[in-house]
Amino acid sequence: MNTLRSGDAMLTDWRAAAGRFEAEVAKAVVGQARAIRLVTIAIFARGHVMLEGDVGVGKTTLLRAVARALGGAYERVEGTVDLMPTDLIYHTFLGEDGRPRVEPGPVLRRAEDLSVFFFNEINRARPQVHALLLRLMAERTVTAFERDYHFPNLQVFADRNRVEREETFELPAAARDRFLMEIGLEAPRDPESRRALVFDPRFHDTDRLIGTVAEGVLDHAAIGGIGASIQHAIQAAPEIETYVVALWDALVRPEAAGIRLPGVEMAGLVQGGASPRGLSYLVRAARVRAWLEGRDWLVPEDVRAVFPEVMAHRVFLEPIHEMRRAEIVPALCRAVFETVPAP
Secondary structure (H helix, E strand, C coil), X not given: CCECCCCCHHHHXXXXXXXXXXXXXXXXXXXXXXXXXXXXXXXXXXXXXXXXXXXXXXXXXXXXXXXXXXXXXEEEEECCCCCCHHHHHEEEEECCCCCEEEEECCCCCCHHHEEEEEEECHHHCCHHHHHHHHHHHHHCEEEECCXXXXXXXXXXXXXXXXXXXXXXXXXCHHHHHCEEEEEEECCCCCHHHHHHHHXXXXXXXXXXXXHCXXXXXXXXXXXXXXXXHHHHHCXXXXXXXXXXXXXXXXXHCCCCCCCCCCCCCCCCCEEEECXXXXXXXXXXXXXXHHHHCCECECCHXXXXXXXXXXXXXXXXXXXXXXXXXXXXXXXXXXXXXXXXXXX
16 A cells, blocks of 8 residues: 555645644644644544643633634634523524514524534533534534524534533533544643743733634635545555454453453443444544545554544443543553554
8 A cells, every 4th residue: 555645636735734724723732732633633534522621721722723723604602500502592682772682692693604613611501501512513403493504514612621510510421422532631741831831921812822823724614525535535454444343342341351450340340332433433533643644544553543532431431430430441441452452
């Protein structure tokens, strides 16, 4: 097999555009190359993205930079405990003449041109809001004012912090499964990046910082077609197919695979999740990663590079183990890689 054929100018040009996109986003966030790459993969895999991390590590800044560089109609909503599903669709108010008025909410304000919907602090919203969001993410449609609205180019980006628990609501399993990736974001650890974040004034004015990011680096309306082309262009050898299925089996039935974790009763550890849909998302993301690396075939590293972010949030543990989820699931993913031999 060869690298992507030089004659395939479309995919080659788009890969160069993806590189420019990453460079623009990197202007606003420092020391987050892996997170930027994962978000880029999600965009071309046509999947929704959840960012999770501590307060003040740059989740919102990253997503604002992504939305600006991606282009298209953009809307944002703040998750609050009193937010209701109807607030996403419309809002009512009294006009200057004292008569009631109804105007479209953030989902409908830009109608079917909506490209990026950013849900800030999603875990502060009520389950009723999550239910509406689930349809929007799963079907890219919503019903309002006696008609269906379609959002063919929509991608949902959301963030939540892992610190606060008061007045927050955990996302239901169905909503979590609709996110292609859940990406953990931490403050950079290298001294140079840490000094820049603390002492460089340009990182202290977020609005001005986002303004340095070029708008519409990618043609958002064409990404769906390009994403489909990538999926057909990147091939998986039979050995890779066998490897992916073996990873799936080990993740769902770790005890049968011989996996042991310290202090964990492996029998019945995994209650569910990691469905065929999740595996198809894994392969979609891995193919985009291969394309960004300039190959037209999958290698094990493509699968491993996206496995934790695509699969970990789809693994549902027995309730007795959920309190230790942040410790157990990453250890389980590492053990799966150590147990299943790569081709």
